[in-house]
Amino acid sequence: MGKYLxxxxxxxxxxxxxxxxELMMRERQPFFAEMQSERPVLQLPDDMVFITRYVDCTLVLNRWNDFGVDLYKPKQGDYFMAQDDTADHWRDKSIMKSILDFEDLPAMRKFVGERAASLLREGQGAIDAPQSLTRAVPVSLVQEFFGFQGSNPKKLIDWSYWNQQDAxxxxxxxxxxxxxxxxxxxxxxRANIHLAFYIGRVLLKRVLQVKFGGDRQDSVSRLVRLSFSKGVKFPLKKVLFNAGGLLIGAVETTSHAVNNAxxxxLxxxxxxxRAKAAAASPDPKDFDGFVFEALRFNPAFPYFFRTCHTPTTLGGGTPHAVEVKPGTTVIACTHAAMFDEAGYTDPPAFDSRRGLYQTFTLGYGHHECLGRAVASVMVPEIVRQVLLLPDIRQEGPIVYQGGVPEHYALRWAA
Known part of the structure; x- marks a missing residue:
């Protein structure tokens, strides 16, 4: 048996x-290799199971009826992401994806690039990324495109932060x-009380604008028009709830991913x-693979957790197969899965050609990140703007607090 076991x-x-x-974070690749070969299903105290193989992680994340998001419900209540195969999840997620138009992505990327470049110019050669860049840019996008114009950025960050912390x-x-x-x-x-009052005021403005012929195209306005149409079951209460979800999901996760990448x-x-050369390319998409591959090595979420509903064999086809019982918390270590030779060619190699869809960066299966399309341009564009700076360097490691990047000093030649 290996040293880790x-x-x-x-x-x-x-x-x-x-x-x-701790081993997953500090000695990731040798630890993952040992686990996958010697004990791919690790049973832990308190009815927990830790899995590392690609096939087991995809099984758990794909079979939502057998492995549910029960642990989110005390944190997110009736929000659709805290549900599995329900009418609300089916309808609400479809609606929210439809109002985040793919056609908006080029404009979003342009806006993000300009906003990030402006904040970096203000830094004049030095910046604490989480405090002055990686939260500020997604907040600006939320204000501009989602319908939160005129809001206080610090309050938006606060509301997103505490919801992410708890969930x-x-x-x-x-x-x-x-x-x-x-x-x-x-x-x-506390954050949600203030957020609900704020979105209530936003909704009042949008309702009046829509009723009197306004043609705003931000996300909240689209949701209001859809609600008024009565074409689907989506009352204004749903608009309020899901508009809050747009904010909560956009800020802290983006900041975490950008800093880790x-x-x-660096x-x-x-x-x-090579990444710097690609960042300077006329087509920024030549650069994006570097960011997605960096996040394979250093993901914001190294695992996802689910609750077993149905007795299920994990580690099948190996001498280490285990039947997981209902009520067990399953920690699907997708970080390890992304270094499993069963799912990846030459996994230890840094290969910028792999692309976003060969990672678990934005989740997988039924609960894939709602904002996948937006994140796929926002995260790499912020990173790209940083790497365009002359002599860019880090002045030490990221300082994590509460599991998220809180300080990260960057320097460059002003």
Whole structure:
């Protein structure tokens, strides 16, 4: 048995999952390789299972009736992303995808590039990326394209932050790294009260504009017109709820992904030079693969969690097969899955040709990120603007707080 499994097996029960999480972050590739070959289904205390193979991760994330998002419901209530195969999920996600028009992507990318470049010019050679760039740019996009014009950026960031903290970093299995879970819940509830009042005021304005012939094309206005049409079951309460979801999903996740991609590229001198050359190409899409591949190595979400509903065999076809029972929390380590030879050719190699769809960066299956199309242009464009700076460098590693990038000092020749 390998050294990692020896360490895990010898650890006290309460230390096993924290140890696995630390190994996943600090010694990722050798740890993943050992797990996939020797124990692809690792049973942990407190009815937890940790899986690393590509085939098992895709099985769990594809079979939503067998593995559900139960743990999101206490955090997100009736929001469709906290549901699996329900009428609300079916309808609401379809509506939200339809109002995020693909046709808007070139304009969004242009806007993001200009906004990022402006903020970087203001930095005059130095910037703390999370504080002054990677949250500020998606907030600006939310204001411009989603219908939040005239809002306070700091409040939008605050509302997104606490919702993301509670949903993704304040689960029962996070208790060893979350010093005050109740505080996070209280902050999320406070944020949502303020967010609901704010969106209520936005809706009042949009309702009047729509009724009196306004032709605004932001996301909230589209939702109001759809609600008024009575063509589908989508009352104004749904508009309010889902408009809030647009904000919550756009800011903190974008910031996390941008910082992680930058840190990975800036730590690879040979790749960095090729990425810089691609960033200067007339077609920015030549560059995007560098960002998506960087996120394969350094994802914002190294795992997704699901609750087992149906007895299911994982690790099938190996001597380590395990039947997972209902109620078990399954940690699908998609970070490991992206280095499984069963799913990837030469996984240790940095290959910018792989593209976004060969990763789990924006989720997978039924609960793939709603904003996939927007993120696919916004994240690489922010990174691209940074790499266009002369002599760009990092002044130390990302400082994470609460599981997300809070400080990351960048310098360049002004």
């Amino acid at each position: 020896n360490m895990i097996d010898a650890a006290p029960a309460a230390d096993k999952w924290p140890m696995v999480r 993704f970093h304040n689960q029962p299995f996070d208790r060893d790294v979350t010093p005050d879970p109740d505080h996070i819940v209280a902050e999320r509830k 930058l840190a990975e590229l 730590s690879r001198p040979d790749v960095l030079e």
